[in-house]
Amino acid sequence: MSTAARNSARTAAILIAFTIAGTALLAYTFNITRDRIAASEEREKLALITQALPPALFDNDPIADAVQLPPTEDLGTTAPSLVYRATLKGTPAALVFEAIAPDGYSGKIKMLVAVRANGELAGVRVISHTETPGLGDYIDIAKSNWIKIFDGASLTKIPPDGWKVKKDGGRFSYTSGATITPRAVVKAVHKTLSYFDKESGPLFAAAPKRKEHTP
Numbered sequence: 001m002s003t004a005a006r007n008s009a010r011t012a013a014i015l016i017a018f019t020i021a022g023t024a025l026l027a028y029t030f031n032i033t034r035d036r037i038a039a040s041e042e043r044e045k046l047a048l049i050t051q052a053l054p055p056a057l058f059d060n061d062p063i064a065d066a067v068q069l070p071p072t073e074d075l076g077t078t079a080p081s082l083v084y085r086a087t088l089k090g091t092p093a094a095l096v097f098e099a100i101a102p103d104g105y106s107g108k109i110k111m112l113v114a115v116r117a118n119g120e121l122a123g124v125r126v127i128s129h130t131e132t133p134g135l136g137d138y139i140d141i142a143k144s145n146w147i148k149i150f151d152g153a154s155l156t157k158i159p160p161d162g163w164k165v166k167k168d169g170g171r172f173s174y175t176s177g178a179t180i181t182p183r184a185v186v187k188a189v190h191k192t193l194s195y196f197d198k199e200s201g202p203l204f205a206a207a208p209k210r211k212e213h214t215p
Contacts, residue, residue, distance in 0.1 A: 049084055049096050051141065052123040053114035058086035058093045067206045074195035076100035076108075076188055083203055092117045092204040095196060101188035105180040106130040109139070113192040117200070120154045124189055136181050146182070149173065155193050163190035 045063055053062075062084035069081050077100055084096040094116045101109040109129040114122040124147055126139045138144035149172060164170025165182050174182040 048112055048125065048127055049114075052112040052125045053086055053094055053096055054122065057116070057122060058088050060085075060087045062086045062096060065208050067203060067208055072195065074191045076102045076191070085204060085208075086114075094122055095200060095203055097192050097196070099188055099192045101184040103180075103184045103187070104129060104131055105136065105178075105184075106132060109181070109184060109188070111185070111188065113189055115193060115196045115200075117204075118154075119156065119193070119197065119200075120152055121150045121189070121193070123148075124150045124185075126185070131181050136178070138175050138178075139181060139185055146173070146175075147185075150189055153189075155197055160190075163187070 046061075049062055065085045065087070066082045067085065069075070069077070069083055071078050071080065075081060075097055077098070081098040083098070085092070086094040086096065094114055096112055096114045099111050099113045101111065107130040109131070110127050112125045112127055114124070116122050125141055126147060129136060129139065131137075131139070138146045141147050158171060161169065162171040163186055165172050165174040165179060165186060167174060167179055168183065170186065172182065172186050
């Protein structure tokens with residue numbers, strides 16, 4: 001074997017060795033950090049859930065008792081999503097849905113919608129949106145209390161034609177000059193309540209099943 005060939009073989013061997021070592025290091029790092037990352041993600045999810053559902057209303061771990069849902073038109077989802085089940089002393093207390101208003105002014109508005117077992121809304125929180133800064137700020141609980149307008153609302157308290165913004169003849173207020181955003185949110189919350197009304201029984205009874213997903 002020529003000197004050039006030997007040098008090439010030696011270089012290839014070194015590169016292979018570095019590749020194997022690098023892969024092993026990445027695998028080791030992944031394995032030791034995976035549980036910590038998962039635990040951090042669980043804490044973040046629980047923090048979001050407790051924004052929509054007051055902690056006094058449940059004593060279980062809703063994340064561990066989640067049920068995977070297929071893409072659901074009433075929830076505005078086009079991929080599998082999760083519904084988080086809350087119980088208090090073993091009794092069904094609430095369901096927290098991942099819902100999407102697909103028709104926001106600038107795109108999708110992702111929300112958590114918490115519905116008590118009696119059909120009343122415990123809370124609604126927007127978790128992400130791309131609405132115009134300023135005009136869409138008031139749906140964010142950190143910048144406005146508008147989203148609390150849904151607290152305690154239900155299908156029995158508000159008739160179907162009331163689930164609109166006041167400009168459209170409904171019961172929900174809105175910020176002047178920004179109708180599309182609240183209109184989309186009100187519509188999505190109403191559809192989520194309708195879904196709860198139809199499916200709450202089976203959802204409370206279903207076995208928990210959790211998978212990675214993207215709503």
